[in-house]
Amino acid sequence: MTQSKQQKITLANRPKGMPTKEDFKFVESEVPTPNGQEILVRTLYLSVDPYMRGRMQDTKSYIAPFELNKPITGGVVAEVVESKSDSFKKGDVVVGNIDWAEYTVVTEKEIRVIDPKVAPVTTHLGILGMTGLTAYFGLLDIGKPKEGETVVVSGAAGAVGSAVGQIAKIKGAKVVGIAGSDEKLEYLTKELGFDGAVNYKKDSFVDDLKKAVPDGVDVYFDNVGGDVTDAVFTLLNTNARIPLCGAISSYNAEGKDVGPRLQSAMIKTSATMKGFTVGNYASRFKEGATDLGKWLQEGKLKYEETIIEGFENTPDAFLGLFKGTNLGKQLVKVAEPMFAQL
Amino acid sequence: MTQSKQQKITLANRPKGMPTKEDFKFVESEVPTPNGQEILVRTLYLSVDPYMRGRMQDTKSYIAPFELNKPITGGVVAEVVESKSDSFKKGDVVVGNIDWAEYTVVTEKEIRVIDPKVAPVTTHLGILGMTGLTAYFGLLDIGKPKEGETVVVSGAAGAVGSAVGQIAKIKGAKVVGIAGSDEKLEYLTKELGFDGAVNYKKDSFVDDLKKAVPDGVDVYFDNVGGDVTDAVFTLLNTNARIPLCGAISSYNAEGKDVGPRLQSAMIKTSATMKGFTVGNYASRFKEGATDLGKWLQEGKLKYEETIIEGFENTPDAFLGLFKGTNLGKQLVKVAEPMFAQL
Numbered sequence: 226m227t228q229s230k231q232q233k234i235t236l237a238n239r240p241k242g243m244p245t246k247e248d249f250k251f252v253e254s255e256v257p258t259p260n261g262q263e264i265l266v267r268t269l270y271l272s273v274d275p276y277m278r279g280r281m282q283d284t285k286s287y288i289a290p291f292e293l294n295k296p297i298t299g300g301v302v303a304e305v306v307e308s309k310s311d312s313f314k315k316g317d318v319v320v321g322n323i324d325w326a327e328y329t330v331v332t333e334k335e336i337r338v339i340d341p342k343v344a345p346v347t348t349h350l351g352i353l354g355m356t357g358l359t360a361y362f363g364l365l366d367i368g369k370p371k372e373g374e375t376v377v378v379s380g381a382a383g384a385v386g387s388a389v390g391q392i393a394k395i396k397g398a399k400v401v402g403i404a405g406s407d408e409k410l411e412y413l414t415k416e417l418g419f420d421g422a423v424n425y426k427k428d429s430f431v432d433d434l435k436k437a438v439p440d441g442v443d444v445y446f447d448n449v450g451g452d453v454t455d456a457v458f459t460l461l462n463t464n465a466r467i468p469l470c471g472a473i474s475s476y477n478a479e480g481k482d483v484g485p486r487l488q489s490a491m492i493k494t495s496a497t498m499k500g501f502t503v504g505n506y507a508s509r510f511k512e513g514a515t516d517l518g519k520w521l522q523e524g525k526l527k528y529e530e531t532i533i534e535g536f537e538n539t540p541d542a543f544l545g546l547f548k549g550t551n552l553g554k555q556l557v558k559v560a561e562p563m564f565a566q567l
Numbered sequence: 568m569t570q571s572k573q574q575k576i577t578l579a580n581r582p583k584g585m586p587t588k589e590d591f592k593f594v595e596s597e598v599p600t601p602n603g604q605e606i607l608v609r610t611l612y613l614s615v616d617p618y619m620r621g622r623m624q625d626t627k628s629y630i631a632p633f634e635l636n637k638p639i640t641g642g643v644v645a646e647v648v649e650s651k652s653d654s655f656k657k658g659d660v661v662v663g664n665i666d667w668a669e670y671t672v673v674t675e676k677e678i679r680v681i682d683p684k685v686a687p688v689t690t691h692l693g694i695l696g697m698t699g700l701t702a703y704f705g706l707l708d709i710g711k712p713k714e715g716e717t718v719v720v721s722g723a724a725g726a727v728g729s730a731v732g733q734i735a736k737i738k739g740a741k742v743v744g745i746a747g748s749d750e751k752l753e754y755l756t757k758e759l760g761f762d763g764a765v766n767y768k769k770d771s772f773v774d775d776l777k778k779a780v781p782d783g784v785d786v787y788f789d790n791v792g793g794d795v796t797d798a799v800f801t802l803l804n805t806n807a808r809i810p811l812c813g814a815i816s817s818y819n820a821e822g823k824d825v826g827p828r829l830q831s832a833m834i835k836t837s838a839t840m841k842g843f844t845v846g847n848y849a850s851r852f853k854e855g856a857t858d859l860g861k862w863l864q865e866g867k868l869k870y871e872e873t874i875i876e877g878f879e880n881t882p883d884a885f886l887g888l889f890k891g892t893n894l895g896k897q898l899v900k901v902a903e904p905m906f907a908q909l
Contacts, residue, residue, distance in 0.1 A: 286835040450830045472830045482828045488814045491842030493628040498840045500833030
């Protein structure tokens with residue numbers, strides 16, 4: 226062991242509205258010791274994701290809320306420091322959904338080994354991890370884009386959105402992304418090959434969107450909700466499909482989040498809207514990971530990462546998600562490996 | 568011919584908000600004469616339906632708007648008065664989607680013969696017609712209720728809603744209806760065998776609904792939208808299905824129809840909401856009609872009709888739909904048959 230004390234991040238408050246740094250508390254503790262068949266891991270990268278905002282509230286959902294004064298948990302890439310399990314050895318690089326901590330003791334079931342030679346380890350928190358699988362299953366299982374159809378994706382320059390658009394292109398659809406800066410629009414059309422991109426922060430957004438989808442909208446992959454979604458709803462084609470992945474525009478709403486009711490538009494178009502979380506597809510992760518890995522190797526799937534250095538900057542990285550400061554997957558680099566070869 | 572003049576009802580105005588009698592105009596004309604292979608029919612019963620409110624507006628939808636100063640069209644049971652077609656003969660009872668008129672000349676494709684001996688002819692405008700098929704396909708194809716699941720239906724004492732609840736019972740589900748009077752609640756539970764019924768006009772509605780569905784809501788068949796739907800959305804179970812059939816609460820809204828955004832609840836529950844119209848299932852009508860006819864004969868499916876007498880009262884019958892004055896299917900009896908045996 227190289228150090229005996231470590232930091233964890235716990236949930237200090239359940240935020241009302243936009244979270245602040247004060248909602249997170251850094252707590253010092255002893256580096257724990259593995260017992261039985263446990264494994265001690267050291268965090269290298271951690272993932273901050275919009276869905277975590279929901280877990281900060283004490284409300285019933287598909288996933289239990291974070292507990293007050295307990296460590297926040299999320300996607301982590303770590304190296305094995307000490308193993309009492311036959312399945313893991315010192316220096317293994319692993320991924321799992323574990324504590325926001327510099328060191329964590331985990332059970333065998335909480336982590337799995339990843340191979341740093343196949344793809345950069347950070348991809349397992351992004352395009353080859355839950356992010357990529359979210360895009361893959363939401364788009365293909367619910368959106369079911371057909372060749373020549375028009376797919377619109379909101380939050381298009383984010384980690385999920387950028388994967389959605391590229392997978393839709395692979396399937397032969399016409400893809401229009403909605404994002405919040407000209408830099409992001411350029412990234413979508415120039416780097417990722419989107420057919421169009423529209424800036425929702427411009428006054429001309431509604432008109433711009435209409436012009437960008439002359440044939441209407443067959444699939445709307447929704448990451449944001451709110452006004453952006455209202456605009457897309459006026460352009461739905463008959464039998465439109467709407468995978469509901471996120472509603473980041475509402476996560477920090479303090480009052481009631483109200484808007485035009487959508488039902489009449491859905492009846493008129495026989496549209497289907499389906500909420501989902503990637504966990505629904507756990508039994509098919511292998512299928513998704515295989516396709517995503519193949520497309521990545523073939524160069525058909527690009528990804529971007531925004532990496533903040535330093536465990537102490539984790540709250541800032543998380544808060545940045547709601548300001549749209551990230552391009553692609555937002556990660557925190559917590560440490561350089563000591564035992565693993567990346 | 569027994570008369571040479573007849574009345575038609577045309578659309579005089581596109582109403583803003585709640586329609587009034589002044590939006591309909593009675594126009595006298597000659598009784599028309601069939602040419603070629605046409606058929607002259609005499610209206611016996613006509614159907615008034617909430618969806619027609621949408622056709623009074625000049626907006627893009629799944630069905631073309633009614634034209635100003637042209638006859639309104641809808642479901643009609645009529646008798647053949649004069650036929651130039653080999654497929655129809657004087658005295659045949661037919662059903663079709665034709666003009667609101669005492670007499671109409673139609674083509675062979677616009678009508679089909681029905682057998683008055685199998686079931687009362689009015690059932691072809693209700694439980695054995697578009698109404699029953701709407702309930703059948705919306706519930707079974709989108710709602711997919713499983714044995715033991717809880718199905719909630721709004722507008723439950725209406726023509727579609729009462730069929731939905733009974734079909735859900737046939738499929739072994741627990742059924743709770745939402746309606747607007749104690750008389751209707753009693754009809755649902757005592758006559759139709761619903762497991763529960765809740766009055767949305769009571770101050771205690773939200774609590775009453777919660778108590779009525781202790782296991783949450785697996786299927787919500789929505790005929791009304793608005794506040795009623797908002798209340799049901801707080802009670803959705805994981806993987807809930809929501810066939811969107813109508814949104815009668817909003818049809819006459821003058822301002823923007825706004826309410827709480829539903830997306831977050833749908834993501835949390837992985838719920839599926841799908842708008843539909845019965846026309847989507849045209850290729851499967853025979854399947855639906857066969858099942859409905861069988862259940863009707865077996866006494867498993869009951870229906871109620873509210874019949875207003877007199878063609879001149881058609882606008883009142885239509886307007887009553889929005890006040891909830893009807894129990895079951897609202898029909899207008901236009902005339903006694905002269906040639907047909909009912």
